[in-house]
Each structure stands twice: as C-alpha cells, then as structure tokens.
Amino acid sequence: MLRYQIIPVTPLQQNCTVFWSPETNRGGIVDPGGDLSLIRNFLSENDITLEMILCTHGHLDHVGAVSELANELSLPIIGPHKDDLFWIEGLPEAAEMFGFQNVETFVPDQWLDDGDKVEVAGATFDVVHCPGHTPGHVVFYQPEDNVAMVGDVIFQGSIGRTDFPKGDHQQLINSITKKLWPLGQEVTFVPGHGPTSTFGEERRSNPFVSDMALGQIS
Ligand SMILES: [Zn+2]
Ligand SMILES: [Zn+2]
Known part of the structure; x- marks a missing residue:
C-alpha cells in the first residue's frame, strides 16, 4: 500500500499528488x-525521496x-502520451499569457501509451490513455490501492473541458465509459481539481456521465 497526499498548486488549485511507500519513503509525484x-x-518534512515525475x-x-x-x-519525466507534445511545446507561451513564472518546456524521458506500466516506489501503475480533454491525456491507475490519478478527464460531478484545440467531447465520454468504468465502481480517483470521488459514485450521480444521463438504465 502506498500513501497519497494531494497538494493543491497554482491559482487554479490543481491537485498535484505525491505518493510514497511508508516502508522506504521513496515515491513519485x-x-x-x-x-x-x-x-x-x-x-x-516527510523525508520522501522522489524517483520520478x-x-x-x-x-x-x-x-x-x-x-x-x-x-x-535529477528526476526522469514520464508521460504524457506524445499527442500532447503541442501543449508541452506551447508551455512558455501559455505561461506568459497566464503570468506563471519559471515555466520551461521539456522533453519527457518516456512518452506513454495505453497499456504501459510504470514501476515506482515498489508499486506498478497501469497507464490508461484517455483522450478527449487533450489528445495525449493519460490516467495512472494503481490496482492494489484501487486509486487512479485522472487529471482533467473526470471530476466529482463534472468532466473535463473539450473546447480546447484537439478536444473532443464524444471521445472524452468514450474514454470515461469504456476505459475508466471497467476499472471498477470501487476505484477512488484523484481529479485534477476539487475533491476525490469514486467511479461508482459518478456512475450514479455525475450529470454528464452517469448511467442514467447516458441512457444506460431508465
Ligand atoms: Zn487540463
Ligand atoms: Zn487542470
């Protein structure tokens, strides 16, 4: 079992997540x-050594x-999927527009694909490619803990914006219902913004992707 700590960062209160093994105090972010x-x-404060980003x-x-x-x-950068290259290349411009300091573009040490596995802190995360909000968006799922870091794919009671370049609403819905729902109702997810929830709760109550909203049940 890993431990997880959400640290909201930036004026947009984005949920940066640090996770680590309590036995070794090694982890990832x-x-x-x-x-x-x-x-x-x-x-x-917690004496945590990071292995990767x-x-x-x-x-x-x-x-x-x-x-x-x-x-x-001196950490390796893992992900996202290479279809987000244009967003990463555009970071300095975006930073100037939004007044963020010390932002540089970067080249990931490893691009990720659907089905990849990432080993960190003695645990293995499954990579799920979930395009729609951005084309190269990935989700990190830890099966033993039943926890997923889902970025801006889905939120408690909402879903990611799709009005950006290469965003696609139907593709996002498909990513959620065909890629995330099969992971199970019990999965707790950490969204990019706002409180955590479970996939089961969102299938019951999310106005965009509940089973009822999508006509799966009457
Ligand atoms: Zn986003
Ligand atoms: Zn975001």
Missing part, C-alpha cells in the same frame, strides 16, 4: 504544476513546474 516551495516543504497531460497548471523540479532533483 503526479502533475507538479507550480508552487514548488509547497512541494519541497512537504517532501522534506508523472504527467497526466500537457496543460500549464499540471506541468508548469515539471522542468524546474526535474532539473533540481
């Missing part, structure tokens, strides 16, 4: 979008501090 001082403090997708609020953190701690 998902979507360090900014506010590195908060992240550094948490790591040092995982990226769900190329949006500024999720990966704005990836380059700086990777350089500082």
